Amino acid sequence: MRKIHVIGIGAGDPEQLTLQAVRALRGTDVFFLLDKGEVKNDLTQLRRDILDAHLPEGSYRLVEARDPDRDRKAGGASYSPAVEDWRSARAGIYERLITDELGEDGTGAFLVWGDPSLYDSTLGILEEVLARGAVEFAYDVVPGISSVSALVARHRTGLNRVARPVQITTGRRLAEGFPDGVDDVVVMLDAHQAFRQYADQDIDIYWGAYIGTSDEILASGPIGEAGPRIERLRAEARERKGWIMDTYLLRRHPGEA
Known part of the structure; x- marks a missing residue:
């Protein structure tokens, strides 16, 4: 079965990764990354810097996809539905990445800023992907140092x-x-x-x-x-x-x- 690591990578300092996180990085076949556009290229580069700091150069595979836009003007009663729509759009992307880019016995990983348990949507999105039933996988969570x-x-x-x-x-x-x-x-x-x-x-x-x-x-x-x-x-x-x-x-x- 496919396996997914959800790895908390801290607030940006490569030295703040835990030993458990580094071990998970080294056991991953492909890393999935959502590109937030040119303005936030720094966020993509920071992830690359973290991988380069802990993995041999050129030893990892990184697959990128465009992060769906979210209606950030939505407020009041429309705020929660806007967030749910965005999360569902992300779930579709995660589903495609896992299905198309990860072998049936491969291990993938999502690198999460800070800690995956604190104001992050990755765990909920993965549960939505599993509930859709199109692809099966097991996943674990590696805690990180939060901001x-x-x-x-x-x-x-x-x-x-x-x-x-x-x-x-x-x-x-x-x-x-x-x-x-x-x-x-x-x-x-x-x-x-x-x-x-x-x-x-x-x-x-x-x-x-x-x-x-x-x-x-x-x-x-x-x-x-x-x-x-x-x-x-x-x-x-x-x-x-x-x-x-x-x-x-x-x-x-x-x-x-």
Whole structure:
């Protein structure tokens, strides 16, 4: 039977792969990669750099396919259906890649940024491919160092405080309000810098973009002070590269509500 590795490759630093991930890389016949277009060529090259760092030169086979476009303007009630449509389109591509490019007893792999369990669609898409019944395969999951772990390591802080919870959410959710009962909140997928609405509160921000790569940018401090600088850094970086991947931790001081 065909076998698929879903390998968490961390936030971009080839040295942050686990030994389990490297072993999975070395046991793979073909790597599948979705090309996100010319603007995000850096993401493709980073994957190649990771493979080159851990595999003999020219020893691996890489098969690329064009990533389907997603309606990123969809909001409100139309957001979830738009995401589901995009995932189904991806499932069709995965199905074709596995069927056409992988032998019946071969091993393929998808290289997933960060950790496959955290705000990534690969596992759900593979389950959809299996449910369609056109191709059979077994798959396993290799955990990776997420951008969340890498962020707090670079800022030399922890995710939570003693006996207190931490919540991971999205910019879309943060814009609806600071989570109840939580003082430490990690925010991902925030295209609109929702932290700005909390600039008048006693909250610190620990922010990072392109974490683990040569383009890494870090900033921290009270939102009221660090926020404008983060907005400027983010805008400059997005203009320079054409895309940005960032995340941040918000830490509310005792007494704020």
